Amino acid sequence: MNSYIKHHEWLIIEEGFHPEYNRASESIFALGNGRMGQRANFEERYTGDSLQGSYIAGIYYPDKTRVGWWKIGYPEYFAKVLNAANWIGIDVEIDKEPLDLAECEVEDFNRILNMKEGYLERTFVARLTNGKVIRVRAKRFLSIADPDIGAIQYSVVPQNFNGEITFTPYIDADIRNEDANYNEKFWDEVCKETHKGEAYIVTKTKKLDFFICTGMMYAFHKNGEKININAVIIEKKKYTANKITVPVKKGEDLVINKYAVNVSSTNYEKSQLLKEAKSKLAGAFLKGFETLLKEHADAWSEKWKESDIEISGDVAAQQAIRFNIFQLNQTYTGEDERLNIGPKGFTGEKYGGSTYWDTEAFVLPFYLSTAGPKVAKNLLLYRYRHLKKAIENAEKLGFSDGAALFPMVTMNGEECHNEWEITFEEIHRNGAIAFAIFNYIRYTGDKKYLIDYGLEVLIGISRFWGQRVNYSQVKNQYVILGVTGPNEYENNVDNNWYTNTISTWTLTYTIESMDYVKRVDSEKFKQLIEKLAFNVTEELKKWKDIIDNMYYPVDGETGIFLQQEGYMDKEQQLAEDINPGERPINQNWSWDRILRSCFIKQADVMHGLHLLEDRYDEETIRKNFYFYEPRTVHESSLSPCIYSIVAAKLCDIQKSYELYLRASRLDLDDYNNEVSEGLHITSMAGTWLSIVKGFGGMQVRDNKIYFKPQIPEQWKNYSFMVHFRGSLLKVSVSNLEVNVFNLSDQSVALVLFNKEYKLRGNEEIRIKVN
Numbered sequence: 099m100n101s102y103i104k105h106h107e108w109l110i111i112e113e114g115f116h117p118e119y120n121r122a123s124e125s126i127f128a129l130g131n132g133r134m135g136q137r138a139n140f141e142e143r144y145t146g147d148s149l150q151g152s153y154i155a156g157i158y159y160p161d162k163t164r165v166g167w168w169k170i171g172y173p174e175y176f177a178k179v180l181n182a183a184n185w186i187g188i189d190v191e192i193d194k195e196p197l198d199l200a201e202c203e204v205e206d207f208n209r210i211l212n213m214k215e216g217y218l219e220r221t222f223v224a225r226l227t228n229g230k231v232i233r234v235r236a237k238r239f240l241s242i243a244d245p246d247i248g249a250i251q252y253s254v255v256p257q258n259f260n261g262e263i264t265f266t267p268y269i270d271a272d273i274r275n276e277d278a279n280y281n282e283k284f285w286d287e288v289c290k291e292t293h294k295g296e297a298y299i300v301t302k303t304k305k306l307d308f309f310i311c312t313g314m315m316y317a318f319h320k321n322g323e324k325i326n327i328n329a330v331i332i333e334k335k336k337y338t339a340n341k342i343t344v345p346v347k348k349g350e351d352l353v354i355n356k357y358a359v360n361v362s363s364t365n366y367e368k369s370q371l372l373k374e375a376k377s378k379l380a381g382a383f384l385k386g387f388e389t390l391l392k393e394h395a396d397a398w399s400e401k402w403k404e405s406d407i408e409i410s411g412d413v414a415a416q417q418a419i420r421f422n423i424f425q426l427n428q429t430y431t432g433e434d435e436r437l438n439i440g441p442k443g444f445t446g447e448k449y450g451g452s453t454y455w456d457t458e459a460f461v462l463p464f465y466l467s468t469a470g471p472k473v474a475k476n477l478l479l480y481r482y483r484h485l486k487k488a489i490e491n492a493e494k495l496g497f498s499d500g501a502a503l504f505p506m507v508t509m510n511g512e513e514c515h516n517e518w519e520i521t522f523e524e525i526h527r528n529g530a531i532a533f534a535i536f537n538y539i540r541y542t543g544d545k546k547y548l549i550d551y552g553l554e555v556l557i558g559i560s561r562f563w564g565q566r567v568n569y570s571q572v573k574n575q576y577v578i579l580g581v582t583g584p585n586e587y588e589n590n591v592d593n594n595w596y597t598n599t600i601s602t603w604t605l606t607y608t609i610e611s612m613d614y615v616k617r618v619d620s621e622k623f624k625q626l627i628e629k630l631a632f633n634v635t636e637e638l639k640k641w642k643d644i645i646d647n648m649y650y651p652v653d654g655e656t657g658i659f660l661q662q663e664g665y666m667d668k669e670q671q672l673a674e675d676i677n678p679g680e681r682p683i684n685q686n687w688s689w690d691r692i693l694r695s696c697f698i699k700q701a702d703v704m705h706g707l708h709l710l711e712d713r714y715d716e717e718t719i720r721k722n723f724y725f726y727e728p729r730t731v732h733e734s735s736l737s738p739c740i741y742s743i744v745a746a747k748l749c750d751i752q753k754s755y756e757l758y759l760r761a762s763r764l765d766l767d768d769y770n771n772e773v774s775e776g777l778h779i780t781s782m783a784g785t786w787l788s789i790v791k792g793f794g795g796m797q798v799r800d801n802k803i804y805f806k807p808q809i810p811e812q813w814k815n816y817s818f819m820v821h822f823r824g825s826l827l828k829v830s831v832s833n834l835e836v837n838v839f840n841l842s843d844q845s846v847a848l849v850l851f852n853k854e855y856k857l858r859g860n861e862e863i864r865i866k867v868n
């Protein structure tokens with residue numbers, strides 16, 4: 099844990115220059131706009147420790163898998179979101195000495211992320227070895243009003259000299275992914291153009307032929323007046339720049355505004371990229387920095403109007419939840435159904451920017467409630483479009499007849515994970531994808547989705563479960579052997595309770611969905627059955643038999659659902675007994691020791707009790723919670739949020755709050771000592787759920803939305819907003835009352851503290867709670 103970020107309601111603040119935290123700060127202060135992302139690297143040269151990172155959504159590289167001994171079934175490649183051209187770079191020289199914060203004395207250093215308006219600002223005073231002192235202010239944003247555009251305002255004020263300042267704004271496409279398997283560079287230059295005042299490079303990926311055109315323009319101002327200065331053109335391989343030397347006097351404010359564009363062949367014709375880049379950039383240049391920033395800030399203000407959570411009385415919690423909402427909205431805007439949400443978004447290279455089960459299991463509910471059904475539907479369609487590949491994935495592993503195994507890690511539907519031993523066997527992801535269909539329909543009421551797309555996916559997944567189980571003659575029951583559950587600190591286990599449970603849940607839901615579609619659209623049903631060559635008698639019989647005869651491991655003595663068979667044979671210890679110096683255990687213990695221990699990385703049984711809460715009575719949930727939570731080390735960012743939600747359901751509000759705070763400040767306080775690798779974007783959605791579902795007690799059942807709010811004692815009040823069936827509700831909670839305001843014109847069916855209401859548009863309900 100490393101808490102150097104100052105608490106503030108709307109700002110993320112780092113005070114003082116801490117080179118040792120630089121990589122962490124580069125993640126925390128990262129910017130994105132759904133189409134591109136940028137770590138908080140410095141504009142000027144920096145020779146200290148840094149991970150330079152500019153990423154463009156949907157642009158990836160199939161990096162050939164690297165393993166010692168190849169086994170059949172390994173994915174051919176691990177997909178990597180590509181570190182793309184550095185467009186933020188502006189080298190600065192003061193009387194010919196390069197400005198490099200690793201080489202000079204730095205004072206008054208501040209880095210601020212303004213979440214309300216969506217920009218990053220950095221200020222500092224630097225004394226170079228030549229004795230010259232400058233004050234610098236650098237501000238930048240990636241526009242959400244025009245997501246191909248980024249802009250930087252970089253100001254230098256000499257403090258103790260008259261002299262010359264040289265700026266070299268550049269685009270550098272000679273970039274390498276730090277995590278490249280064979281240390282290769284993934285980009286080739288196609289062409290470039292450099293003029294005085296503007297420059298462009300078109301690059302293409304060595305495989306898959308993604309093309310990007312990156313361009314820049316710039317303008318200078320001295321003391322607020324525009325100045326024109328002659329530039330020298332510099333060109334190198336995959337690099338283009340202008341070098342401009344400006345005479346300045348002590349106290350003068352010299353500003354360069356750099357405008358950049360990134361357009362890619364995923365959105366524009368390859369042959370038109372240069373033309374598009376030029377026209378977009380000319381438009382941005384004409385508007386100028388302040389206007390672009392205003393448009394961007396206005397767009398953020400619209401987003402906040404529908405997704406903000408306000409907490410009063412606890413600045414740390416307020417800052418954290420806004421940070422999480424901000425980062426989610428920076429990562430995925432839901433406009434492009436080809437895109438998804440990587441566990442680290444655009445803030446680092448780990449997890450390759452690929453799609454994991456995280457999307458369905460954690461992120462979908464956030465977008466369902468804060469962005470309306472279209473965005474959530476796009477996330478489901480993403481998987482629907484990958485169904486064919488999911489069937490091929492299953493075939494590669496020996497399954498047949500339309501069985502679909504969705505990948506644990508993917509860019510285009512193909513499995514492309516990097517850690518075979520763990521992720522390969524996490525077949526539970528198929529359950530999360532099925533559950534997401536149920537969850538979407540339950541929330542939106544869009545049952546047509548089932549007819550048009552959902553049922554086909556469900557049948558593919560159910561066929562997989564139907565073949566993946568085997569019948570144990572010893573137990574006289576069906577079993578699922580050799581899996582990894584959500585808890586990745588156990589590999590290749592038998593009868594993981596969660597996997598067995600979610601598999602039969604899926605079979606049941608698929609059968610119900612088949613009945614529904616057959617009833618409401620028999621023609622479509624018939625066509626689907628024919629298309630899939632579905633044997634209604636045989637396949638359904640087998641599925642029903644599995645549902646009736648699945649084995650679920652349960653501890654005979656306590657009745658606790660066993661995470662997997664044999665879990666109780668492990669030496670039973672509690673996480674609080676681990677020497678604090680050995681936490682996190684994944685950075686201190688051998689893998690062998692971790693696998694042998696009873697310690698749990700993340701919610702596993704608890705994930706099932708969370709998803710399927712309606713099936714289990716409170717006593718069952720309670721018993722399992724208090725057994726598993728003390729054994730859980732929460733070394734996945736996805737863990738504390740789920741436990742926090744369940745704790746709130748059990749009215750253990752203190753425990754729920756502790757877990758919430760840990761989940762929500764995981765990155766800001768670097769709990770697991772790894773934020774340098776990037777932010778935990780997908781778990782941020784879990785944090786949002788901790789408030790809305792946990793403290794707010796939100797549920798959707800029978801076409802009604804339920805709330806049963808509680809408030810942690812640390813808070814004076816809090817409020818959140820959710821879209822539900824065309825209405826927008828604001829729920830405000832204090833110690834004294836709960837208020838639900840319908841901000842829309844449309845009435846809504848709602849249940850508040852077990853009492854049913856029909857809340858008309860623009861009306862509110864107030865309930866005294868104390």
Ligand code: BGC
Nearest residue numbers: 441454455456586734736780
């Ligand atoms: C978790 C997985 C998750 C992955 C990506 C791992 O640490 O154990 O459940 O899918 O991170 O977030």
